Amino acid sequence: MAVYTDITEAELRAFLEPYDIGELLSYKGIAEGVENSNFLMHTEKGSFILTLYEKRVDRNDLPFFLGLMEHLAESGLTCPLPVHRRDGIVLGELAGRPAAVITFLEGMWPRRPTPDHCREVGKVAAMLHLSGRGFDRSRKNALSVRAWRPLWNQSAARADEVEPGLSREVEADLERLEENWPDGLPSGVIHADLFPDNVFFLGETLSGVIDFYFACNDLFAYDVAVCLNAWCFERDGAFNMTKGLALLSGYQSVRPVTAAEAEALPMLAHGAALRFFLTRLYDWLNVPDGAMVVKKDPMEYLRYMRFHRNIGSAAEYGLRQSGAESH
């Protein structure tokens, strides 16, 4: 939920002048997206999203994000397409911020994902992994295993305020993950933030994937691990095996996982939970109240960490291995 920057009609009109999208009819700040300011614009030619990139996004990364959306859309994955100005440029500046116009995708994100949604998101994650192979840019994962300790160090001293003993518990997890983090698994472009509010459906059909602003190059199976955390837990903290099975079989129907990926999945799921726990904990402790950032409860992800710690094999998530795969 975020509109950090408001804009005047005059500055918006000046910004839109080089675009071929017709006369501006309205623009409304929308309560979606956590990191940026988003407006839903109506013009004579249809609906568009205007995104102003706020300070948490490194502007050097924007050509990667926008280029990736374009590459994926060309590969047939339904995602928003950056709109080119007449001079070919896709990235401008508005209200002192980098800004882009993106096509609007109809569809609704599932507030209560079903196993059918999970199957579709599994499929689209795999399609994204395969489609990303032809993309010629790359971006390191700024929130990978190596980034967790510096992030943790900014919260560690105050972690026990949130729950007594938390500091020691997270420290132990972090050491375990740093020592055992898998290496050499299949990797490429991943979405890295494929939460339900980033996946739209029209009826049962997946109509689009949005918000590529954490996309990066990392292990494919880590992306699957992010999805398991984001889609397959119930509100009471229980892992829903039916959803896990649907998500993983959807994924495997497009890209079968290797034996090494399957073996690493519990460790990756544990790490993915820690990654979201750490950013949430940081915001919880450091972002002032009323700063128009929705602070999500870090404890939700602590519960997931505790769950993954005790998983013996990926079969417990619902992974069914076909056996022979090992590429």
Add this chain to the structure above:
Amino acid sequence: MAVYTDITEAELRAFLEPYDIGELLSYKGIAEGVENSNFLMHTEKGSFILTLYEKRVDRNDLPFFLGLMEHLAESGLTCPLPVHRRDGIVLGELAGRPAAVITFLEGMWPRRPTPDHCREVGKVAAMLHLSGRGFDRSRKNALSVRAWRPLWNQSAARADEVEPGLSREVEADLERLEENWPDGLPSGVIHADLFPDNVFFLGETLSGVIDFYFACNDLFAYDVAVCLNAWCFERDGAFNMTKGLALLSGYQSVRPVTAAEAEALPMLAHGAALRFFLTRLYDWLNVPDGAMVVKKDPMEYLRYMRFHRNIGSAAEYGLRQSGAESH
């Protein structure tokens, strides 16, 4: 800026079932409206606003608000129109809240109003006052002069936290206004909240008035006084006489003010400034940070109160009286 309540697609579809607005394609929480949750919906038949009325709105008032919009739209004033269900009903319930579907108006509200905007808003206020005469419901102004002292009593003890001496200053204003508040002036339906973010323009043309959730029966000239405060001050706190002149002449081109209204205008403008000062002060002191309510600075309106206190006649706002009017 307000989305207090999120809704699932399933409950929204069930809510929309009795409407003839076509298949739902998307819905986005929008950052407009202070008191309610608003969603911009796209359906096969176009764009609509879905409003969920939150607890600050008395549901007994909703038939007045929705009926008024319908009445005004029929009179030719461009305002959103509540959409009827097949059974004729306009007010339903969604997520435990009263909810209505309203037609979507294209247009943009002026972040930096010009004298031309002020003239148009003056005209539309007068049109609204004339059009409201045929409306068969009425609603007392819940924030009229008699409501100010009870409101003030909830903030008075802590007012000096905001500025030393504030308590005594407001107390004196309140007494003066209570003693001298005009009576017997022309009255009828007023908007009572005609701020720039409630008035849309397409180019130079006023394309709509929205947000009738403070509308009530009160003095017409009080509505003009609200507009003077909302439209004619610059960011540095200076009153812009050119804008005042434009607003008042726009108003008078549709409905000339009476001599008694002209005489009362400084008192009404002072009172209107106090009314917005008091609600802002209350929120400032009582609404917790991070409650997703944008708390507006009450001191802006304190400056306006100080300005109006020293106004001798409505001519100082830019009012040009034609002389003979006295009906």
